[in-house]
Amino acid sequence: MASKLSFHLTCPVCLCFFNDPTILPCEHNFCRQCIMTYLDSGATTCPECRQHFRKQDLKGNRTLRNLVEDVQQKQKTIKVKDLRQTSRNGHEMLCSDHEEPLKLFCEDDQRLVCLICREGEKHSGHSFKPVKEAMKEYENVAIQAQSFFSDENKQVGDMIFNQTNEITKSKERFKYLEERMHAQFKKMHDFLREKEKKMMKELQEAANSAETTMKQNASILGELQINCNKQISILESGLKISQPEGFLQWWSEEGFLLVKGITLSENKDIKSALQATSRLKSNRVISDHFTIGPYETDLPLIVWRDMLDFVKEGMNTSTIDKDLKLSIRKDGHLQFEGQEYFARNQKFHNGYKDNYLENIQTGQVYWEVDTGTEPGWEHGLTVRYYPKDKNASFLRTLLSYKSYEKLSLLVKDNSLYAVRGDEETLLVNQVIPRRVGVYIDCKRRQVVYCNADNMSLIHTVWCADK
Template sequence: MAWNESTSSLAEELECPVCLDFFKDPVMLDCGHNMCRACILGYLNNQGSVLCPECRAVVSGPGSLKPNRVLRNLADKARELKLTDNLPCELQGPTAPPQECGFQSPSFETGELCCRKHGEQLKLFCETDRKLVCLICRDERQHKGHSFKPVNEAAQSCKEELNRALQFLLSDNHAVQSVEKDQQAELSRIQDRSGWLLADITTQFAELHEFLRRREEELKRDLKAAERRALEPMERNLQRIQRELGDRTEQARKLQDSQSITQPVTYLKWWSETGSPIMEELKEKAPCGPATDEWEIVTISGYESKLKTLSVIPGSLSLGPYETHLQFFIWKEMLKVIRRVPQRLTMEDCSLSLKVSRDGLSTRQIDRDQDQPHKHHHAPSAIVQTEARFDQGLHAQSREKFTSGSHYWEVEVGGKSDWAVGIKMEKIQEREAKWYQKVVHFFSRHNYLLLVFSDDKNFRINAFSVDIPILPGARPRKVGVYLDCEKAQVSFYNADDMSHIYTHSECFAKGIAAYFNPGPYLAGRNAESLTVCCY
């Protein structure tokens, strides 16, 4: 029968261990246990000296009894509220009808609990109902077909299961502590990274003198906001980990405390009320998805590990190109004090349809009307195709190749209606590649990561032949490209105001070069050059 757990717990604390009813004029023994004055005096008057049924301590005489007025008031209040109405029969007082097997007052001589219904000692544990019963109760109809064990055997079985659960819980908590430690280390790393960036920002701004202080503080606030955004999810995750660890630690404490219980009956009573619910909570719940090796590792003990739902949230904090080109982005006009400026790249021709300037700083399509008047009606097919659509192969690349470090360059696109800038990478062919993969590799030896502008209105990222539409805030006249080889990131910026356009992270291959595509000729409407900016 279901009853309110809090009411049950309170009622049990207010019961006399002798009459199993609410205390009436309770007194405290020298050992600290309480019982009704009439209950204990009845035994003292007959025998002179008896043992406490709770701890087996000797009760010397009536003079050692101390009134417990607080407990008496609580028992009177509970009696007025009729708390026993919500309790099962085995926990009710003598006034409850003895319809089911329950506990009778323990014998002062033996300390054993007896069946209230039959007066027999409770020697069996019903595994079906999970309660103590006597030999007569076992044969009654309500226990027909149930499984029984002797109390000693049942207690030993429960202890063994508890020990397994305790060992699992201690091991699992140790693993959770490792996760907590890793999360704290990740928090410290991000904080250290933030501190290093703050110091570097301060050093660079100091060289721009006092009138740049305002911009310096703005950038610091941006960094702190980024730090907060990076730390907040990790702090929430750490708090969750600590809450879970606290709950598991409390469960482990309860299980450890039970090791001091020596009486099988008392232990089984604790097991039914406290131990068993903890076991059920710890037991593994079947996963919804298919089984994996990872699931087998964390559930092999039969209990559910919190590591299934806990993990370290990695942090990332970066200022992008501001880390290495801060001064240039803030005050381009202060070139005399800026230590680092965009790299000056030199183009080299990769297409017969393009012309690269002598200084290698700009590229454009060949003018059909002036450069090839006698071949106007017999232009190569490659040139004709560039009139109609964007051609990835129509480009120039930088002579400089990048393999490490951070690099930034700017390209002036002006008012062109079609163009593309970015990076070009050599493909790495796997040794175990299939024959058809080698054929594809032969015809296309490079990968591209590009910012593409087309039809005088559309922006997109072309990443390894996959198009990603984007919507920049404003149409740039200069595009900044920031390459971080260590982080495997390429970022595009509107170099007019340094607003961020897009960042793409990918596993880069070797031989990275800058990419410049002036776009289709469009009968001269898109004939302007792409130019590398120099400062």
């Protein structure tokens, strides 16, 4: 029953008990700070039901606030009562082995001991401290640990909030692309209707896959926050104990194991909790990462290429050659020095040359390469990515061969591999295409390789993810 009640008293944004609960016109409740931060981000719809609301629509929920305070007070009372029952007559704790007062704390075993225990073989050579002195020392450790978990808890809350925004952006992006594609496909006839149906399916699958991944990440972050709340609650309960014996008994049973888990693995001294390493290094907010490659920006031209008789009429050779190989370029706004950019090998009459590069600093670029007929065709698939370096000029970055990351496709042993720097990744279930399309989106730092004959995706590289 208590678990069900706690669920209804929890804010769906921060997953903690409501703090100054605020109700929306749709009757969903949130912490006032959570919903105000949500509004400041530009959102205008309820995170639960997507019903629109305004800032002036927010109202405090006094009944819910009183209920939360009552439940929290009862939980605190129960915890304090349980801790008090651990001591004999509420005054002095006795050793279970010798029935003597526990006056010392063994720093090696992290346990309360009596004077007889100190002289025993079990604690031979160990270091001991009086309980009051030990409490003062380890109470400071517990305070530091509490601050550590509180900071982590806030970071997780921010990550969950940002992840929720990313999911909303993903849905809006899907709607935008869907509307855009419908408008373009309406200009075409029966052949294009079938193409539209196929592309809508691929877009839906990409959007669903991205949303599923982000929701799974949000769930993981939620579980991490729940664990943080439990750990903070345990530390808070221990820090409320004023009696040294009672505190150190709690420390032996709960506090020590909890704090030990956040200290550096190579540091065996529990008193160095200030050097605790955050566990959030492996966690991050997954951005709105899904793509359908060049179809997003150049759908009409690429689809027209499939309609051979139609596309040959009125198309000039600057965008499509006699073999209907495309080369498309759309420039965006100019970028400043120190920004990341891409480069590709230039092609001459006798093939591609490594020493001649075309810089791609802005916009989108798409080109196609025949894998069998062109000499040195693999160089045509090679893309160089130059990460951002604010301290280096554009010319210096360009001339520094060590500053770029090499991206390419490789055919080896009748298999297709994706190359990133010195790392080769086998592309499972991928046939070697007759013609490869390469698509670069500078703004999104994205490189896409696809089978140019049917525009099926081969491999995508997000250069900012590594």
